[in-house]
Amino acid sequence: MEPRRLEEELTSHPTGSGSSRIRHILARGGIVLGGMILAGLAGGAGVFALSAASPSNPLAHTVAGWEFASAEARENLAAAYDTGGWPGAWWQWLLTSLTTGDLGYSRLLHTAVGEVVLGRGLNTVAATLCAVVITAVIVLIASVLLARFPGLAHHSAASGLIGAWLAVPSFLIALIIVVLFGRQLPNPATSAPITLIPSVAITIALAWSAMLIAAARSAAAEVWSTPWARALIGRGFSSTARVRTVLPSVLSAVRAPAVIYVPVVVLGEAAVEAVLSYPGLGNALVEAAAGADLPLLATVTAIAAAVTTGLVLGVRSFGAGGDDRFLVSGAGAGGLGKGYA
16 A cells, blocks of 8 residues: 555544534533533532431521522522422522522621632632643643654653652642742732632643643553554654554543543642632531531532533543544554555
8 A cells, every 4th residue: 555545544534524523522512511510400409418318407407597698589498498398499599599699698708609609719610721721732742742753652761751740749849839939929818819820720730731641651652562553654654644643542542541630630639729729718618518508518519510520521522532543543554564565
């Protein structure tokens, strides 16, 4: 088989026309959005259900004094609980929140829950999403380099660098950032929440990227060890053909650990940063988990469930489906070997 013909066969796009790809992307985006909505609803409902099932039943004590801004909203919530139990109370709280934007009042933080969400909450989510974008760019660049240069995946220096990167815990990365850029970083107690996003996002991205780059390196080393991949080197194939042939398999290997580390690392780091940047939030969440502040607990749980589900589904849905591509390319190895035998 001629090199140019095989190059076109290996690098042809497998997903069809542009319109079908757009429909495919929209369908997957709908799945992600729907999953986030369902997870958010389930998270809020779970708080109401667990509090009602608790022996002390904190929901019964909270409903009567749920501090909505409107007296009518408080009466409607109590009436919904009396007639429908915790499902009725949850549904009424949801309707009130969606129609008026009033989530209730946090007794522990002495402020409206909506203000907490619109302040530190949304900025923490924004920092998390920014970290995902930064991480995706870093991992994509590393994956392209691994697919472009076959020797990089087997280079001892690259292995040592990734190993040292993995050995550094995320809190130490944050400490290094503070030491190097301490004067430029904002004071969480006095500055606007939006100014905290860059430092939080960079910390999360640096902590997360090494794990995914290590997976990409292992996949690239495995791919470049196969006979069909080695035949691409020095056989008249362009560097673009190498990248487009090997990159899907490398990105496919990154997808599995990404799904695992999304809720563990990204949200974990974001939660730590949020607690550190909002004085009293950590203790408030601990007490809220015991039923002392259901408005705060239900809101935080719903948001965390929605964001976690969205990130996981996003990685699974929009991650590179390199497995099939790898099989297709591997199947062409027979022809490749025959053509150059």
